[in-house]
Amino acid sequence: VTENAGTQETLAVEAANVEFYAAFESADLDRMALAWDDDPVTCVHPGWSALRGRSHVLRSWAVIMANTVYIQFFLTDVQTTVDGDVAVVTCTENILTGDDDDGGVGLESARVMATNVFRRRAAGWRLFVHHGSPVLAAGPAPDEDLAG
Amino acid sequence: VTENAGTQETLAVEAANVEFYAAFESADLDRMALAWDDDPVTCVHPGWSALRGRSHVLRSWAVIMANTVYIQFFLTDVQTTVDGDVAVVTCTENILTGDDDDGGVGLESARVMATNVFRRRAAGWRLFVHHGSPVLAAGPAPDEDLAG
Numbered sequence: 001v002t003e004n005a006g007t008q009e010t011l012a013v014e015a016a017n018v019e020f021y022a023a024f025e026s027a028d029l030d031r032m033a034l035a036w037d038d039d040p041v042t043c044v045h046p047g048w049s050a051l052r053g054r055s056h057v058l059r060s061w062a063v064i065m066a067n068t069v070y071i072q073f074f075l076t077d078v079q080t081t082v083d084g085d086v087a088v089v090t091c092t093e094n095i096l097t098g099d100d101d102d103g104g105v106g107l108e109s110a111r112v113m114a115t116n117v118f119r120r121r122a123a124g125w126r127l128f129v130h131h132g133s134p135v136l137a138a139g140p141a142p143d144e145d146l147a148g
Numbered sequence: 149v150t151e152n153a154g155t156q157e158t159l160a161v162e163a164a165n166v167e168f169y170a171a172f173e174s175a176d177l178d179r180m181a182l183a184w185d186d187d188p189v190t191c192v193h194p195g196w197s198a199l200r201g202r203s204h205v206l207r208s209w210a211v212i213m214a215n216t217v218y219i220q221f222f223l224t225d226v227q228t229t230v231d232g233d234v235a236v237v238t239c240t241e242n243i244l245t246g247d248d249d250d251g252g253v254g255l256e257s258a259r260v261m262a263t264n265v266f267r268r269r270a271a272g273w274r275l276f277v278h279h280g281s282p283v284l285a286a287g288p289a290p291d292e293d294l295a296g
Binding site for chain 2: 040042044046047048049050052077079081083084085086088090092111113115117119128129131132133134135136
């Protein structure tokens with residue numbers, strides 16, 4: 001394995017990661033279904049318990065997409081490691097959402113930490129664990145407390 | 149690889165997972181340091197942003213341990229997958245904590261979803277991603293909403 005191959009591998013994983021978020025942004029359940037691997041899969045939405053199994057996980061995405069007027073992701077602090085046929089991406093989801101509670105569309109922003117684990121398949125990298133967690137404003141500020 | 153070897157492998161990963169929590173329960177930073185792999189490592193404490201790098205991560209554990217009077221973990225819904233030299237454990241941390249804010253020790257319980265990713269080393273399985281996230285009481289109840 002050459003250095004270049006390693007880079008190509010990482011790029012392919014990060015493309016799969018971006019595709020997962022693009023599927024959500026476009027509210028395309030078929031595209032979301034293609035992003036996920038076969039069972040066993042696990043999905044933790046921010047603040048939720050774990051959902052196990054493709055049918056359970058994809059149903060949750062259908063519900064979330066149906067209740068999302070507008071959503072856009074800006075990924076930062078993306079770190080990718082590839083070991084054999086498994087890749088782990090950790091990143092910060094900077095999220096812009098729109099809701100139409102008051103007739104118009106109001107925009108809100110939020111920050112979520114994500115761990116996404118992919119398995120290499122013949123057709124490409126497929127997600128088998130997605131774990132998103134809210135960054136709580138009331139929580140500690142580790143970067144400030146622990147820096148230096 | 150025989151079925152039995154697969155089982156032995158899974159048991160070894162789950163033992164490493166239990167050891168990580170035991171290190172926290174015993175507030176033993178040396179033991180915690182042994183549970184973690186070499187860099188790059190990532191740790192997301194519940195409600196926090198991601199911490200990158202062994203020194204940053206271990207410093208956070210030192211701070212957390214110093215501020216924890218008593219903590220005990222009961223792990224449930226543990227699911228382990230092993231692919232080559234990478235293992236992923238997802239589980240529910242049922243946590244009992246004690247604090248001495250009022251002079252005595254009051255017990256509180258909490259529930260955290262965890263994704264723990266391990267890498268196989270000569271000396272055993274070592275943690276390189278720990279992601280814990282709070283289960284928010286105010287959040288949706290996916291099991292109820294989506295069951296059936």
